[in-house]
Amino acid sequence: MLRNVSAQILRQAVRFRSTDSSLILERSINRVQLLGRVGQDPVMRQVEGRNPVTIFSLATNEMWRSGEGETSTTGDISQKTTWHRVSVFKPGLRDVAYQYVKKGSRVLVEGKLDYGEYLDKNQVRRQATTIIADNIVFLSDNVRDRT
Known part of the structure; x- marks a missing residue:
């Protein structure tokens, strides 16, 4: 799978030339994947004259161990939570x-x-x-429903 992704990226990185030799168009990539927990129930907003948007927050956690060495089982475990704002404009997905x-x-x-x-x-x-x-992939039921 990684090989397929790498090949795809290389194909997309190829430069495309137009008939005007001074204009060079390049493909670029702006992709994000976040795996985390939803921080609040979504809200749907609509500004007059625009399509509605569903908005929610998502928390991701980074954990690390500080101590003698990277493979050490001793030391304190630290965690950092980062909050992300997610907006969904796609009609069906929204x-x-x-x-x-x-x-x-x-x-x-x-x-x-x-x-x-x-x-x-x-x-x-x-x-x-x-x-x-x-795209949104649902990985678990609501935490409140499991108690």
């Missing part, structure tokens, strides 16, 4: 995400990174990073 993604669910989100700016309620310019999802 509705499924709104209906079935629940707080605590374990999901795999595939998509692309998007960077933007907005004005907060105090009219201060803020930057935001969003994952634009084009």
